[in-house]
Amino acid sequence: TLLRILHAVHQKLLQSYLPITSMLLGVSTKNQRPQHYLMAHNINGLWTIGICLCINYWACHAAVNVEFVSCMTTKGPLMIEVHPEWSPRGAEHFLALVDAGFYTDIGLFRSVKAFLVQFGISDQKEHKAWHGKSIPDDTSLGIPITRGMISYAGGGQNTRSTQLFIAYHDLPFLGKAPWETPFGVVVDGYDTLDAFTTAYGDIPPFGQGPDQRQIYKQGNSYLREMFPELDYIKFCERVRPAELNANNNPLV
Numbered sequence: 001t002l003l004r005i006l007h008a009v010h011q012k013l014l015q016s017y018l019p020i021t022s023m024l025l026g027v028s029t030k031n032q033r034p035q036h037y038l039m040a041h042n043i044n045g046l047w048t049i050g051i052c053l054c055i056n057y058w059a060c061h062a063a064v065n066v067e068f069v070s071c072m073t074t075k076g077p078l079m080i081e082v083h084p085e086w087s088p089r090g091a092e093h094f095l096a097l098v099d100a101g102f103y104t105d106i107g108l109f110r111s112v113k114a115f116l117v118q119f120g121i122s123d124q125k126e127h128k129a130w131h132g133k134s135i136p137d138d139t140s141l142g143i144p145i146t147r148g149m150i151s152y153a154g155g156g157q158n159t160r161s162t163q164l165f166i167a168y169h170d171l172p173f174l175g176k177a178p179w180e181t182p183f184g185v186v187v188d189g190y191d192t193l194d195a196f197t198t199a200y201g202d203i204p205p206f207g208q209g210p211d212q213r214q215i216y217k218q219g220n221s222y223l224r225e226m227f228p229e230l231d232y233i234k235f236c237e238r239v240r241p242a243e244l245n246a247n248n249n250p251l252v
Contacts, residue, residue, distance in 0.1 A: 066081055066082065066084075067082040067095060068082070069095070069238055070237055070238075071235070073196075073231060073233050073234060075192050075196055075231055078193065079186065080150060080186055081184055082095060082183060084183070086138075086141060086143060087138040087151075088138055089137075090138055090152060090181060091183040094184070098236045100130070102127050102162060103120075103236040104122075104234070105122075105232060105233075105234065106121070106232060107220055108230060108231045108233065109212070109230065111196050112168075112202050115167075116167050117165060117193070118165040120153065120164050121162070122162070123218075130161070130162050133161060134159055134160060135160050137179050138181050139181075140175075143182055145171040145175040146167065146171075147168065148166065148186035148190065148193070149166070149167050150166045150185065151181065152179060152180070153165045154177075154179030155179075157179065160179050197230065197231055199229055200227050210222075210223055
């Protein structure tokens, strides 16, 4: 639709200004078709370039609201680039959780090789209320889940709350449902991502890993006793673009 509108404007301006431009250049638009034809093509080329620049400017500025979140884990740092244009409600809710300090001492309880790492259950009293705060789904843009993308681990319509997952590999079968719409991507720290232990396998009933029900009930004490090698997110915080270097790492 945007391209059609720009094309129509292009044609209208071309029709309006070509005779004037031709007159100023001393070219007849009636009797000297080869010159007129050549000039029209030159102007067409200029307008095409202009339209492309406008589209490029529009596309670039559509991502002006990108945010950055830095997370420190037991295996090192992760830098996440948050895209509100992919999932407005999802991005806003994630940033609110980060600002509230929710992702502090959070166990990566589901870490499955070549699949994903899942987390987002807090045992801190002041944060437990967030577990029940689900948000409405965003409209799915059909963005497939690829390596490093982060999304909510929802269980159906309007179930996105605090649990998230980051993809270890491309997962094209995920991301189609509205509650799986990604809202960000890891832009630095893939060595950290690849270092998370996958020794405990998947969660029940798919494997013998940590039981979510017990995490909600007993907290991190259950995880540390039964799964001592499990990795954790120590904390996450929002980072301003001005505080990042060329590699998207926080300035020291």
